[in-house]
Amino acid sequence: MKKILPLFFLFGSMVLGAGVCFGQASENTYNLIPYPNALVPQQGSFTVTAQTKLVVPRESKVFQNEVEQVQLLFSRSLGRPLKLVKRETSNAVILLLDKHISAPEGYQVLISPTQVKLVAREPAGMFRAVQTLRQLLPASIERAGVTAGALVLPAVQIQDAPAFGWRGMHLDVSRHFFTTAYLKKYIDVLALYKFNKLHLHFTDDQGWRLEIKKYPKLTEQGAWRTFNNQDSAVIKMSKGNPDLALDPRHILQKDGKTLYGGFYTQAEMREIIQYASARHIEIIPEIDMPGHMKAAIDAYPFLTCGEAGWGKTFSVPICPCEESTYTFAENVFQEIIDLFPSQYIHLGADEVEKTTWANAPACQELMQREGLKTVEELQSYFVYRMQKFFKSKGKTLIGWDEVLEGGINSEAVVMFWRNWVPNAPLLAAQNGNKVIMTPNAPLYFDALPDKNSLQNVYQLQVVPRGLNNQEAKAILGAQANLWTEYVPSENRAEYLYMPRMTALSEAVWSKERNYGNYLNRLKNHYPRLDALNVHYRLPDLEGFTDRMVFTDKAVLTIQKPLESLNIRYTTDGSTPHQTSTLLEKPLEITESMTLQVAAFSPEGRMGDTYTIAYEKQTLAPAIKPLKTIPGLTATYYKGFFKNTQAMQSVAKPTETMTVEMLKVPETIKDGSFGVQFKGYLNIPEPGIYSFYLTCDDGGVLKIANRLVVDNDGLHAPLEKSGQVALEKGLQPFALDFIEGGGGYTLKLLYSKDGSQPQPIPQSWWQR
Structure with missing residues (x-):
């Protein structure tokens, strides 16, 4: 020594x-x-x-x-x-x-x-x-x-030594099921990158995946389903991407029906727990209650307050006002406690449709007896009773951050996920709760990745701004979540979590970070992932926008992100394949056309397909309005819209406001809404300008009455880009933006002549 x-x-x-x-x-x-x-x-x-x-x-x-x-x-x-x-x-x-x-x-x-x-x-x-x-x-x-x-x-x-004690990944095995062999593979990759927690989401409306011996129908019935709308969606999408096909190992024929599903026996899970333990990874089980319980309720209808099925937003939950519910819950969790050595049990307790509680006589009686004023307090009553049971067994309860809304005991651990409730970690810390950071942006890995995803994860602020030194001690660490509503295969799961997982591993382990250096090191990890048969997402191709513009001619030049990759393209609208034309040198474009471009690894793995639409344009002439003043007009529509076009169906906007620059007015507090921004951009010099629009949910950008970026629809934060040819002076600007609920992202950057994207100067905005 x-x-x-x-x-x-x-x-x-x-x-x-x-x-x-x-x-x-x-x-x-x-x-x-x-x-x-x-x-x-x-x-x-x-x-x-x-x-x-x-x-x-x-x-x-x-x-x-x-x-x-x-x-x-x-x-x-x-x-x-x-x-x-x-x-x-x-x-x-x-x-x-x-x-x-x-x-x-x-x-x-x-x-x-x-x-x-x-x-x-x-x-x-x-x-x-x-x-x-x-x-x-x-x-x-x-x-x-x-x-x-x-x-x-x-x-x-x-x-x-690690910066944080909680370095976690999550896998939802309820929406779509994964084999025990795959769980071991997942654990091996976690171990390689020094993670120490695996959060398994075993139950939800779509399936109950863990054997409970006292209630056998939970898996006999609850583990199987006829194809639901999510299955139908991935089956349709699989025609263009085989990784989105349902895994045939989880499909069977029974009583003339095609069923999807599967579950883990307790013996199988005990083996998985032992395998993880040998790699110093703690498996945290989640049995989601009181909401997200339709699979259990269909098997045991006595669990509801008299109704079943779906409410206005979520499924009907179990009833917290009947002792039979607590008997069921404690029996289930006793088997979970006997099986899992983890200190923690995740109760879920999120997204609960409480309408049936408000209408149930048993709940009205319980609320009056216990002095509960709201259904949120009734949920806290349920959570506290489960926490008391867990504590009697030496276990610590984890709940999603909704558990704060009706009040929560300080001994519970809060898992923060709702970006749109940014003060939740502070409130939890001030209440004495420990906190695990898992904000949906950027740590919900089921959200489609783009070229900014790695950097967003790598630069995660594990300890949120605004916490003092004492409050910061409440932050245990962070984890990323992979929800699998539209993740039907192991290959698709790996595409979504890798290489983002490596960025998170450094965010929660390393006390000092250097993103450029990390990217250099990451290049040398791809051969290791190939050897491990991990179907990672190939690095992004760059050097173009989704919509390219030229006035005379353009040249497409794509630098290989990895020297081993081959870049291939088509011009007939078909998806590139391994025998498509090789992009070996800069490609000259002289006419409007659309290319499909993709990278291929030596092993045959295909990267994302990029659609690059080239359009020949003249410089759009500037306009000369009578008078302008700084800012933009923001027309606000209250309501839920699936796309920006749907705002046109509203006869009258809710309100019209002005803003200094492109941002959602702070007075808008609704979960779902739409905003139409209009005004002018004061362009300082003629040329071709690139714009990069990041939206959660949808946005459509037009400049000079020309479509520049189409990022429409309901989706997680995603960047799309485009170009437009502009003369110097005032150019009409219009951006339609929608938010479907759950916190929004809206960011617009620009560049010119290959410069780095940057925010639009405030002096450019005119109305």
Whole structure:
């Protein structure tokens, strides 16, 4: 141990994450994600061979599980495990216990030309060290039965520990089901990137996925369904993308019906829990109550307040006013508690349709007896009773941030997801609750990714602004959620979460972040993901907008984001395939046309298809209105609109206002609405201008009465772009925007002549 102590003094005198550390990663030597808190490059390297020994001193026997992980890592390539010895020697990988390491999950990796030392105080820290070692090895080590060649490790000294204790990912197995084998694959990827929590959403309206022995109909009936509207949607979309097809392994024929579904037996889940535990990942089960319970209610109708089915917005919930409901809930959760060793049980408690409660005599009687004034307080009554039951079993309740609305005990953990209620983390912290950050933008990974998605995740503010030092201590960390209403296959799931997962891993682990450096390191992770058969989303193609404009001719030039990719295109409207025309050099465009462009990896994986519409335009002449003043006119329509065109059906707007620049007026508090912005842009010089419109939900931009960006419809935050040719002077501006409910995003940037997109100067806005 004496040889290790000087390293602590070295790290104590340096700035963690300093530029010298990040600079080394650009040399493709230390491509670690998440990046360590302190990394000092050393001279030389260490080569693992069949003669290398694995040293586990007597005091390191606490790391027996991690010994197995090291052996698993090397035996894939060497064909056999390393020889195990107890006494330190050269040409060895050595696992050392160091009780001086104080940080939870903290570790050191010390690689010299003669030895590799992995040092930790606790098994979780040692396992994180093994994952760092794994990432330093060639990607080919991930392929079982494939000879990796020389297993060379660069010499380095690393000291590391996580910034946050909650580093989580989520998977919804209710809406669409995933095999036990896939859960293990998912866990393996989580482990590689140092996540330590897996939140499994087992139940919802669309399916009950976990065996409960006392209530067998929950899975006999609740785990199966005829195709619903989400299934029909993905079946339709799968004609253009096979990753959106329903997995045939989860479809069966019964009593003349085609059924979709599946569930995990308790024995299967016990095996999954053990598998995750060996990788120091805690599985947090979610059994969603009192809402999102239609699958259970259809099997056991006594659970409602007399009605079933769907309410105005969500499904009818279970009844919190009958003791039979609590008997059911406690019986279910007792089996969950017996099965899952996790400290936490997630109750859900979000999006509850409370109309049946307000109308039920039993609820009116209960509310009067308990002094409850609102149905929100009635929900809190249910949550508190479940929390009391969990506490009696030594468990901690987690609920979505709606649990704050009727009041919540300070011992519950709040999972913040609603961006449009930005003060929820502060209110929870002030109430004494611990908080897990999982804001729907950018951490709902079912939302379609665009070229900004990685950066949005990477720059996540884990501790929200506005919290003081004491309140900041309430933030446990963050996790991303993958809801699967429209995620019917494993390939589709991986496309959505990877590589965004790697950005989150660094956001919750690394104390210092550098986005440009992260992107360089990420390029070297794609071969590892290929070896692991992870169907990640290929990097974005750039150098164009969705709508391209030229006055004489244009040249399409696309730089490969990865050198190994091939870029192919079509001009007949068909989707590119592996034999389509190769874009090997800049392509000259002289006439209006539309191209379909896609990248292909050497393994045949296809990236997103980009539609690039080229239009030949003349410069739009400026207009000369009688008089203008700064700002824009904002015409507000209250209501729910599926697209911007639907606003035209409203006879009279709710209100007309003025704004200084493009933003939704602060007086608009409704969840669903539409706004039409009109005015002029004062263009400073003639030319072709690019505009980048990010909307949640939909937006359509017209400039000079020409369509520039069509980002219409109901969707999560998504950027679309376009160009327009403009003369200098005032140009008519019109943007229609809709919000379907749940917090909005509206951002417009511009660029000219290949410059970086930037906000439109306030002086340009005129009305």
